[in-house]
Amino acid sequence: MKVKDVKVHVLKVPLPEPIQFSWEPLPHQDYTFSLIELEGENGVKGYSAIELGSTYKAFINTYVRPLLINLQIDLELIPDRFLQIGSWLIQRTGALEVAIWDLIAKSNQLPLYKMLGGKRKKVKVYASTGRLMDVKETIDLINDYYSKGIDIVKIRFRRNSIKDDLALLREIRKTFGDSIRVAVDANQAWTFTPPYWDRMTALKVAKELEQYDVEWLEEPLYREDIEGYRWLRERSNIKISGGELEYDLSRFKAFVDSKALDIVQADAVYSNGIRECRVIASLAESHNLEFLPHAWDPGMGWVANLHLSASLPESLTKYIETPLDPLWWFNDVLFAITKNKIIVEDGYAILPEDAGLGLEVSDEAIKKYEVE
Ligand SMILES: [Mg+2]
Structure with a gap:
């Protein structure tokens, strides 16, 4: 199967109160993360998410998207060398790879595990x-x-x-x-x-x-x-x-x-x-x-x-x-x-028994929280 499109939504979820984690210098007022949406040529969408926000979106759009469109992904997933593109910018491609698994497992109508x-x-x-x-x-x-x-x-x-x-x-x-x-x-x-x-x-x-x-x-x-x-x-x-x-x-x-x-x-x-x-x-x-x-x-x-x-x-x-x-x-x-x-x-x-990762994305929630 070929990849038809990949999008990254940067989402900001407000928190009921500021939260400070032990590894961070300042409290969170909200929680910002990237939702990766990968569409196959069969119209099925695979998703993934990672805590990184705008920088991840820029990384995917600039370096990864042009290589991913029309790439054949069903047999070998994505070639390991392709994953090394992450090391150029100290970004990781794991989140993207997870979206591919979600897409493939959904297309095969199987829970990923x-x-x-x-x-x-x-x-x-x-x-x-x-x-x-x-x-x-x-x-x-x-x-x-x-x-x-x-x-x-x-x-x-x-x-x-x-x-x-x-x-x-x-x-x-x-x-x-x-x-x-x-x-x-x-x-x-x-x-x-x-x-x-x-x-x-x-x-x-x-x-x-x-x-x-x-x-x-x-x-x-x-x-x-x-x-x-x-x-x-x-x-x-x-x-x-x-x-x-x-x-x-x-x-x-x-x-x-x-x-x-x-x-x-x-x-x-x-x-x-x-x-x-x-x-x-x-x-x-x-x-x-x-x-x-x-x-x-x-x-x-x-x-x-x-x-x-x-x-x-x-x-x-x-x-x-x-x-x-x-x-x-x-x-x-x-x-x-x-x-x-x-x-x-x-x-x-x-473990969810629905196909793929077993989570259904809410388009309404994306609209509500999307900031870029
Ligand atoms: Mg730890």
Whole structure:
């Protein structure tokens, strides 16, 4: 099948209150992202979405669109070399590749995970928080998760003092005992504001986390410091995870070859797409590592990672990251532009059985939120 057209809609969804995530310097007043719409010559449309806004639209329109129109996509999807176009502009083509999968799976009238050979009807959710909340707010939120059957949560670290980060963890253990599993994310100790962690700080935190039986420590160092990840992993008894902002198989291979990770966290829309992620998952499996995709982007971006997860063995990919902070973020923001939403029931995300990614885009919502 040939590609007839590709469009990018930049959408801005207003938020009921400003939200500041731990990795960002300023609060969000709204949520801006790109919706990719890919039309096949059969008239079927595939969609995808990624958090990047105007720059992504400019990238697709300028560099990708002219190459994509009339390209034959059904057999090999898009050639891997074509995906490398992303590296010119430090943009990723994964989101575009996901729209192609959606189009092809819809044309074959199959849910994407089934087209990928997946059998899992549901994937266990881990609740991903995004804010640096105080103790009470965090405990209240975890109580909400627990009442919905979710018993694994990821909290953010990198408050001004590590003592404050650890005090939160201590309170979670005191309140919930072993009934809640906890992972910790430091977001590369990276942002526009301090504190920044060096290797010794990351090691100090990792050693502290051992006593709280934490599931994993995510991105404790800047992503370029592969040697630092290996150094840290050798010295601590806690699983180290990373890779959410990487793209290109060679980068993941470098992490795995360096014995730098226990858990590999490629994201279908941030990497070069689902095909690349499935190769990365096999790379992880062949080294007895885990593969837990990062999943934070709107609608189709998040759901792409759900389908990817459902196509992989449970022993390799136990959970799907699910942005649930604030609680309304998942339904009201992630699925602001779709007619249907993904059901989370008894701690599991249920795979949609409609064709493709299983989400129906609302043209009305696009009109309402489109800014360019
Ligand atoms: Mg992360």
